[in-house]
Amino acid sequence: MNLDAILWDYDGTLVNSVPKNIDITKQILLEVAPRLTGENLPDYLKSEASYHIANHQSKNWQDLYINYYGMSKAEMLEAGTLWTEYQLKNTTPVTLFSEIKSTIDQIQVPQGICSQNSSENIHRVLKQNDLAHKFQAIVGYDDIPDNAQKPNPFGGLKCLNLLYKNYENKNIIYIGDHEGDVEFARNISNTLGAKSKVISIVVTYSGANTKSWTYKPDLEIETPSDLLKIVNNL
Numbered sequence: 645m646n647l648d649a650i651l652w653d654y655d656g657t658l659v660n661s662v663p664k665n666i667d668i669t670k671q672i673l674l675e676v677a678p679r680l681t682g683e684n685l686p687d688y689l690k691s692e693a694s695y696h697i698a699n700h701q702s703k704n705w706q707d708l709y710i711n712y713y714g715m716s717k718a719e720m721l722e723a724g725t726l727w728t729e730y731q732l733k734n735t736t737p738v739t740l741f742s743e744i745k746s747t748i749d750q751i752q753v754p755q756g757i758c759s760q761n762s763s764e765n766i767h768r769v770l771k772q773n774d775l776a777h778k779f780q781a782i783v784g785y786d787d788i789p790d791n792a793q794k795p796n797p798f799g800g801l802k803c804l805n806l807l808y809k810n811y812e813n814k815n816i817i818y819i820g821d822h823e824g825d826v827e828f829a830r831n832i833s834n835t836l837g838a839k840s841k842v843i844s845i846v847v848t849y850s851g852a853n854t855k856s857w858t859y860k861p862d863l864e865i866e867t868p869s870d871l872l873k874i875v876n877n878l
Contacts, residue, residue, distance in 0.1 A: 645815055645841070645878045647753050649807050650871075651800060653820035654759035654766055656699065656850040658744055661761070662692050664736035669713070671734070672726050677719045686713045696851045703824050704793050705760045705785065721790065728762040728786055738769055741849060743868040748778050750872060756781035756803040758818075758828070760794060763787055781806035795827035797835045804832075812840060815878075819845045819871070821852045826859040845871070 655661045666689055673680050680686060688698035702708035709720040748755070755778055757766055763784030770776040783803045785793060792798035800818065804811040814836070818829040826844045833842035846852055846861040847868070854860060865871055 647875060647878050648814040648816060649754045649756065649804065650751060650817045650819065650875075651756045651758050651803055652818075653822070653825050654757050654761050656821035656852070657741075657819055657825075657847055658757070659738050659740055659769060660850065661738045662695055662699075664731075664734055664738050666692070666695055667736045668727070668730045668734050671730055672723045673713075675726065676722045677715055680714055688712050700822055700852055703795065703827075706790070706793060724785070724790070728764060731762050731765040732768070740773055741868060745773060745775060747868040747871055748775055751778070751875065753875075754781075754807045755779050756783070756807055758783050758794070758799045758803045760785040795824045795831055797828065797831040800828060800832040801835060812836065815841045815843075817843045817845055817871075817875075819847060821847050821850050823854070823857040823859050826857065826861050829861075830859060845874070 652658055655665065669689055670681070670685070688694045698708060698712040702712055706720055709715045709723060710717060715723065757779055759766060761784055763782045763786060766782050766784060767776065770779060781803045783799045788799045788802065801811070804814070804816070808814065818825065818832065820826070820828070826846060829842050829844035833840065836842065843863065844861040845863045845865060846854055848864055848866055854864065863874060865874070
């Protein structure tokens with residue numbers, strides 16, 4: 645099988661952004677939902693371990709904000725409009741997971757990122773780590789409509805369209821750390837049809853545990869370098 649492209653999730657897959665995301669969310673809560681601050685801070689924002697639980701259980705960022713942090717729909721929508729601004733001005737460090745840079749540098753097929761983070765923020769982090777040239781397509785939550793967020797395939801198709809004018813009959817890998825990423829890959833596959841193949845890979849190095857998931861990945865990897873073995877065997 646010839647591999648045509650690799651699409652990545654961002655948070656929890658390429659970078660450990662948990663400390664920064666917690667800090668940003670607290671700041672946004674102060675502005676849009678001060679009732680959820682101080683003593684009423686959601687339990688899932690009190691530690692990195694608790695954050696991981698909510699993040700891996702929620703379907704997408706909208707579900708996370710409403711059903712785990714306790715925001716109203718109106719508060720969630722307002723928070724979404726503030727995310728990019730707060731991401732760009734927050735100085736909490738974001739680090740690549742170990743082996744990510746060396747792994748990506750060895751991949752020769754086109755690569756893209758489909759994320760619920762801000763595309764502008766992703767560009768900046770990639771540039772800081774000398775990886776921007778390795779990604780020909782980046783689609784963030786602010787590049788797609790609110791009703792087309794993951795696991796809707798819209799963002800994945802948009803990412804593929806930036807890589808190929810015609811993305812039919814393509815063999816693709818999608819890599820994430822969340823059950824919603826697996827569902828996202830399945831939805832992309834169903835949209836592309838039988839002549840294309842989408843292989844779903846889940847990374848476990850950021851805490852994902854697939855045992856209870858309804859949507860199961862095709863493969864799991866414990867370290868980024870494991871991906872190279874899969875690519876070389878295709």
